[in-house]
Amino acid sequence: MISKLPKWAADLTEKASSIMTDMKVLETVYVSPNIKKIRFRGDLSRMNFQIGYASVIRVxxxxxxxxxxxxxxVYEGILDIIFHIHGNGVGSLYIDALKSEDELRISIPRGKKMYNGTIQRQFIFGDETSLGLACSILPILRKNKHQYQFYFELDDENHNVPELLGLENYTVFSKKNTFRNQQWISELPVFNTDEWDNANFILTGNVKSVQTFRKTLKERSRGNISSQGYWLEGKKGL
Ligand SMILES: Cc1cc2nc3c(=O)[nH]c(=O)nc-3n(C[C@H](O)[C@H](O)[C@H](O)COP(=O)(O)OP(=O)(O)OC[C@H]3O[C@@H](n4cnc5c(N)ncnc54)[C@H](O)[C@@H]3O)c2cc1C
Structure with a gap:
């Protein structure tokens, strides 16, 4: 969906019952000062949840x-979203202000499927905006007995967030430009063994980091890559 529309078109889109569902905020938790987890309640019966899909919210x-x-x-009619309250955008401000009992409409999830269950090893890279995808894929990785590894690049104040969210098999890296450096990426443990040669690589988060990681993987002929940049410096509404 386009991120910016004229108001009349945004009104029509938000009213479109085929894609938007009424939801109510049940509870909100700040996992860190800039990571907010919100539980919503509503009728999820028309929603199709796939790893990599996203819902849109009018902000x-x-x-x-x-x-x-x-x-x-679906049975209890609840869904959780983990938001990065980065403070630079209209979405971030809107989400920061959401509180219990607030009502809004959330779209049915759609987008790019990122999980290929036929591949035994799964490698997932991302940042704060990828924590929701990480939480959604973890039960599937466990259930289907995959070998898996998460790499997160996070702001310093968020280094303990994966633990607080119950994630496991993760390594946290600083954001100090490391994933913008192909040489540095190619020296990571995941490249020091052939174990991960045929893994499924799921890359999301910052566009530049995703592109650099993807390029490094491609140059080393690592085949199965699903990637999608979630935000880019200076760009509104990816
Ligand atoms: C498929 C998909 C799934 C996504 N899932 C999530 C999710 O679960 N949780 C989540 O928090 N985000 C998620 N995102 C990312 C989110 O949509 C973007 O971060 C979006 O730009 C936020 O909108 P905004 O109005 O806050 O900022 P915008 O108005 O879009 O941008 C304003 C400024 O803020 C900067 N900016 C945007 N995002 C960030 C950020 N994360 N950190 C630092 N600066 C930023 C931009 O570069 C720009 O300069 C997802 C994106 C996609 C495409």
Whole structure:
């Protein structure tokens, strides 16, 4: 969906019952000062949840933003989203202000499927915006007995967030430009063994980091790559 529309078109989109569902905020938790987890309640019966799919939320008169569902339970009608409150954008401000009992509409999830269950080893890279995808894929990785590894690049104040979210098999890296450096990436443990040669690589988060990681993988002929940049410096509403 386009992230910016004229107000009349945004009004029509938000009212479109074929894609938007009424939801209510059940509870909000700040996992860190800039990571907010929100549980919503509503009728999820029409929603199709796939790893990599995202829902859109209207965050202003004219703008929509994409967010991944971290957890869902169709029977109980609840879904969780983990938001990066980065403070630079209209979406971030809107989400920061959401509180219990607030009502809004959330779209049915759609987008790019990122999980290929036929591959035994799964490698997942991302940043704060990828934590929801990580939480949604973890139960599947466990259930299907995959070997898996998460790499996160996170702001210093978020280094303990994966632990607080119950993630496992993860390594946290600083954001100090490391994933913008192909040489540095190619020296990571995942490249020091042939074990990960045929893994499924799921790369999301910052566009530049995703592109650099992808290029490094391609140059080493690592085949199965699913990637999608979630945000780019200076660009509104990817
Ligand atoms: C498929 C998909 C799934 C996504 N899932 C999630 C999710 O589960 N949780 C989540 O928090 N985000 C998620 N995102 C990313 C989110 O949609 C973007 O970060 C979006 O730009 C936020 O909108 P905004 O209005 O806050 O900022 P914008 O108005 O889009 O951008 C304003 C400024 O803020 C900067 N900016 C945007 N995002 C960030 C950031 N994360 N950190 C630092 N600076 C930023 C931009 O570069 C720009 O300069 C997802 C994106 C996609 C495409």
């Amino acid at each position: 202003s008169d004219t703008e929509f933003r994409n967010y991944s569902v971290a957890y869902h339970n």
